Amino acid sequence: MLIALNKPYGVLCQFTDPEGRRTLAEFVRQKDVYAAGRLDHDSEGLLLLTDDGRLAHQLTDPRHKQAKTYLAQVDGEIDEAALQALRRGVQLNDGPTLPAEAVRTAEPDWLWPRDPPVRFRKSIPTSWLSLTLREGRNRQVRRMTAAVGFPTLRLIRVRIGEYALDGLAPGETRHLPSL
Incomplete structure (x- = not known):
């Protein structure tokens, strides 16, 4: 499974935060997916989420030069x-x-x-x-x-x-x- 999210400004690229800041859980209801890569909380735009470790590796590993x-x-x-x-x-x-x-x-x-x-x-x-x-x-x-x-x-x-x-x-x- 592969999901595209337009990550808003000020949202962390994780599903929980002990400090109560905005996270991906506010936007992604699908269980058992994780971000393939990251965007800083002060950056916006395309974030890919997947439940496939091989795909996540292909998208994020620098050797693939995506x-x-x-x-x-x-x-x-x-x-x-x-x-x-x-x-x-x-x-x-x-x-x-x-x-x-x-x-x-x-x-x-x-x-x-x-x-x-x-x-x-x-x-x-x-x-x-x-x-x-x-x-x-x-x-x-x-x-x-x-x-x-x-x-x-x-x-x-x-x-x-x-x-x-x-x-x-x-x-x-x-x-x-x-x-």
Whole structure:
């Protein structure tokens, strides 16, 4: 079984929390599934859940280099030099990243409002980029954009391999065909 969830902002990628924070249990009623990978509580978008350990391994193990695509709203007007650096790979404190696909893009017209909203500062513009990675380090997109001088304000995963968010609203799930 494979389930796609559009994980809302502020939700933990686990089913219980001793501190009473929002978890996947609020959105996924199916028993005996677990997240194939993670999204930080302050990130949004596509999360895959499965009851199949082999499939989870195939989706998450870095050796399979499963492409993951994110939309990132960054602080400032991202420039070509920063995009080129992301495409080459950047040096992080845990070593260099693999090259990424990085393209500046317009804010998506299908995007839902975030609660709470991203901070607004009249004197500092923001811009959007699409970033595709083939590795999955902790908070990698945020660390990469910060390393090139454009901190991430909002992060939405829109694709994992062949699976896409495809119109799921925040908190909605959809059953998918397995690989």
